[in-house]
Amino acid sequence: MTCYLKLPINARRRSSTPQWRVSALLLATGLLLPATHAWSDAAPNATPNATPNAAQQLAVGVCATCHGARGISNLPKIPVLAGQGEAYLTAQLHAFKTQTRGDADAIGYMWGMAADLTDEQILNLSHYYSTAAAPTPATVSTRQAVTAQITLGAHIYTQGIADRGVPACSACHGPDAHGLGDFPRLASQHAAYITKQLLSFQNTTRDVAVMHAVTTTLKNAEMTAVATYLQALP
Ligand code: HEC
Ligand code: HEC
Incomplete structure (x- = not known):
């Protein structure tokens, strides 16, 4: 589309x-x-x-x-x-x-x-x-570029980026990214959609204080990496 x-x-x-x-x-x-x-x-x-x-x-x-x-x-x-x-x-x-x-x-x-x-x-x-069953993610490409993105994405998701104040996403979205309480599920979501939301939180067109703080210093390549990682998670 x-x-x-x-x-x-x-x-x-x-x-x-x-x-x-x-x-x-x-x-x-x-x-x-x-x-x-x-x-x-x-x-x-x-x-x-x-x-x-x-x-x-x-x-x-x-x-x-x-x-x-x-x-x-x-x-x-x-x-x-x-x-x-x-x-x-x-x-x-x-x-x-x-x-x-x-x-x-x-x-x-x-x-x-x-x-x-x-x-x-x-x-x-x-x-x-x-209550509808979440999708089964497609098999992930083993191309070097994709593997590198997933490695970086997993690091950001589980540990954040300490020296730039980016918290670990897992603290709120859960270790398996299945969501916690009111925090949304991110696993098996489309990467393009996730990247777009991260940009919208950063530029406040989707105005949510907590996610604005999380994304303030996040670079575009890091957004794509974490989104690629999340799309591949079951
Ligand atoms: C302190 C808690 C917290 C942390 C840490 C956090 N998030 Fe969030 N996140 C939220 C909340 C709350 C929402 C729901 C915002 C709303 O109500 O619209 C959200 C929403 C999102 C959404 C939108 C989901 C959708 O379906 O539209 C994405 C994508 C997202 N977060 C990604 C991340 C990533 C990637 C990280 C780590 C870099 C992260 N979040 C860290 C609390 C957090
Ligand atoms: C013409 C296409 C279209 C139709 C029809 C549509 N949606 Fe959407 N929906 C979208 C798009 C595009 C988005 C993402 C918006 C964004 O990027 O912020 C969305 C987002 C959502 C979200 C937010 C999901 C999240 O993870 O934050 C919910 C919930 C939703 N739609 C529910 C519905 C429901 C319920 C209906 C029927 C009453 C519906 N939609 C009909 C296109 C559509």
Whole structure:
């Protein structure tokens, strides 16, 4: 996916029905065609009904276009949701809805998606994805350059970079990167997505104090290294 959406925010936020907005988003991203039949199946149940079953239909009929039916996306800039922590997913959906998580991709893709979700739908969607099985990482290349990145990434993840004040990521995200409490899972996430988030924390377009402090002195090559390491973790 190379085309990133640049609709005026107001057109996306306060226009007519959610169905209209979602269709417009998908059309604008060129994604509607493969999803047409799934979307029309899900549309009648997509809005006020907040049962777990309706959340599942919403996930399969709408979110799946980008995130995959069980939360495993094939697109490197679209995050894997399967196996992610429930409380973290809930917090992020609220952050999109209240427009406090705001880098360009969050604005372009997720503000419109989350705008009309009810609290109950958010809880049920978060439960659906957190209980879906996380992906099995692809076999890692043995090319020297990749091996070197993974070695550096593992070092940063488990020990940080002491002389530049970068803490060990494992302290918060867990030794296996499966997440701890409210701290998100990072294992088997797309490297391109992780790198992009680290840049957004650094430049505060995704404004989270703790991750801004972690990334302040991190160099781009170090971000790529830790992301490559994390993508390969089961
Ligand atoms: C048109 C594509 C698209 C659709 C449809 C879509 N998303 Fe997303 N979603 C994205 C992108 C792109 C991001 C990453 C945004 C960023 O880089 O900050 C994202 C991020 C997220 C995140 C944050 C994950 C994390 O690890 O922080 C959650 C949660 C999420 N989406 C849930 C949903 C749900 C639930 C739906 C359906 C109601 C949905 N998405 C529909 C594209 C989409
Ligand atoms: C002091 C605790 C702490 C440390 C240390 C830490 N993180 Fe985080 N990290 C967080 C929190 C909290 C969040 C959730 C931010 C939010 O609420 O949006 C997060 C979010 C992230 C995300 C976004 C995940 C997603 O799905 O969008 C990435 C990527 C990440 N951290 C990578 C790292 C890396 C790499 C390191 C080490 C260099 C690191 N973190 C160290 C607390 C920490």
